[in-house]
Amino acid sequence: xxxxxxxxxxxxxxxxxxxxxxxxxxxxxxxxxxxxxxxxxxxxxxxxxxxxxxxxxxxxxxxxxxxxxxxxxxxxxxxxxxxxxxxxxxxxxxxxxxxxxxxxxxxxxxxxxxxxxxxxxxxxxxxxxxxxxxxxxxxxxxxxxxxxxxxxxxxxxxxxxxxxxxxxxxxxxxxxxxxxxxxxxxxxxxxxxxxxxxxxxxxxxxxxxxxxxxxxxxxxxxxxxxxxxxxxxxxxxxxxxxxxxxxxxxxxxxxxxxxxxxxxxxxxxxxxxxxxxxxxxxxxxxxxxxxx
Ligand code: NAP
Numbered sequence: 001x002x003x004x005x006x007x008x009x010x011x012x013x014x015x016x017x018x019x020x021x022x023x024x025x026x027x028x029x030x031x032x033x034x035x036x037x038x039x040x041x042x043x044x045x046x047x048x049x050x051x052x053x054x055x056x057x058x059x060x061x062x063x064x065x066x067x068x069x070x071x072x073x074x075x076x077x078x079x080x081x082x083x084x085x086x087x088x089x090x091x092x093x094x095x096x097x098x099x100x101x102x103x104x105x106x107x108x109x110x111x112x113x114x115x116x117x118x119x120x121x122x123x124x125x126x127x128x129x130x131x132x133x134x135x136x137x138x139x140x141x142x143x144x145x146x147x148x149x150x151x152x153x154x155x156x157x158x159x160x161x162x163x164x165x166x167x168x169x170x171x172x173x174x175x176x177x178x179x180x181x182x183x184x185x186x187x188x189x190x191x192x193x194x195x196x197x198x199x200x201x202x203x204x205x206x207x208x209x210x211x212x213x214x215x216x217x218x219x220x221x222x223x224x225x226x227x228x229x230x231x232x233x234x235x236x237x238x239x240x241x242x243x244x245x246x247x248x249x250x251x252x253x254x255x256x257x258x259x260x261x262x263x264x265x266x267x268x269x270x271x272x273x274x275x276x277x278x279x280x281x282x283x284x285x286x287x288x289x290x291x292x
Contacts, residue, residue: 001259002152004231004266006144009151010274017285018059025060032288033062034092034118034280035084039077039103040070044237045096052094055277061284064090074103078111085113091291092118092284097169115291118283121169129173132180135290137283142173144275145210145231147282149184154208154229154264161187162203164219164252165212170233174210199223216250221257230258230265233272 021031034056038049049065056063066080077095084093093116099105109117114124120137128136138146149156161178165171171191178187187208192199194213203209203223211219212233224230234252251268259265266272 001262002264004148004152004154004229004264004271006148006266006271006273006275009148010144010278012151013147013278014055014059014281017281020285021060030091030288030292031060031062032056032091032284033064033089034094034284035064035066035087035090037066037068037077037080037093037095039068039072039096039099042098044235045098049096052277052280055281056284059281061281062089070100072103074107077103077108081108081111085111085116090116091288092116094119094280116287118280118287120173120283126168126173130176132182137286138177138279139169139173140280140283141170141212141233141272141276142177143283144277144279145174145233145272146177146184147279148231148266148272148275152264154184156184156208157186159187159207159229160190160205161208161210162190162192162206163210163212164192164199164203165210165214165233166191166193167212170212171210174212178208178210211252213252215252217252217254219253219258221254221261224258224261226261227263228261230262231272232266232268234268235273 025031036049036052053063053065084090093112095108109121112122114122117125117137120139125137129138163171163175175189175191178185179189190202200223204225208229210231214234216236230253232251232253236250237247238250240248249269
């Protein structure tokens with residue numbers, strides 16, 4: 001069993017970006033600038049957005065964090081996005097999801113200029129991704145998983161990939177990317193969801209499993225064939241008084257029992273999470289280079 005170390009792979013990608021940015025700076029070119037919007041005080045969202053801003057700082061990107069109160073109006077948020085769309089200094093815009101219930105996420109996502117949509121959620125970028133166009137911004141988590149497979153030279157051609165979860169931000173784009181005629185890709189893909197019957201039998205046929213459903217420890221040892229590649233996207237906070245933070249993080253895979261059967265497996269934490277941030281930074285760099 002080989003660990004797919006997202007922390008290590010992300011570090012290598014971020015180091016390369018850091019060198020590229022430093023080179024741009026020495027030749028007087030603009031460095032990438034990410035504007036990140038946080039609404040409210042959701043603990044997980046605050047943690048995610050802080051690590052994105054910190055990573056920008058670590059690799060020489062500029063960043064601006066805009067924090068609105070939980071009760072901010074839809075109009076005020078949309079006006080801010082419009083300002084950022086027009087701001088020539090800003091290359092990438094991300095709005096940390098989920099948003100409070102009174103703000104429609106779809107409207108917010110569609111308000112971001114596709115050329116600055118570094119999370120890759122805008123319908124124009126999703127469409128470009130489906131068409132396999134190179135200038136698409138690919139949603140950061142699936143893109144991070146593709147980078148992880150590529151950097152670790154995991155074979156995908158002709159493999160049966162089973163994705164569990166069909167969200168617009170993880171499962172569905174993952175199913176498209178793994179079925180593309182490219183590397184990583186060329187898989188035969190099965191996309192499972194909460195209405196899927198016989199999920200255990202389907203998983204047992206998989207060479208590659210991507211678990212992205214948000215149910216801690218869902219994927220058990222008896223659902224995985226020997227030699228499978230297992231990618232655990234799940235991040236669920238579980239109360240844990242023994243931790244200083246008061247919680248521990250659990251993935252969707254019963255790691256301890258599944259790992260011995262796998263050829264490759266991602267840990268949680270330290271697998272897909274850091275790769276998501278690395279992919280976001282790659283998208284932000286691309287947005288900057290495309291515009292300047
Ligand atoms: P989501 O929007 O809640 O979607 C969950 C998906 O799982 C849905 O398609 C749902 O099916 C399916 N599902 C639920 N129960 C199921 C079951 N018993 N069997 C099979 N499928 C089932 O979640 P998400 O945003 O994709 O996130 C999934 C997990 O990944 C969460 O733990 C989240 O925190 C984590 N995540 C991690 C990262 C990272 O950077 N590591 C990034 C994003 C998300 P239906 O469509 O039928 O409801």
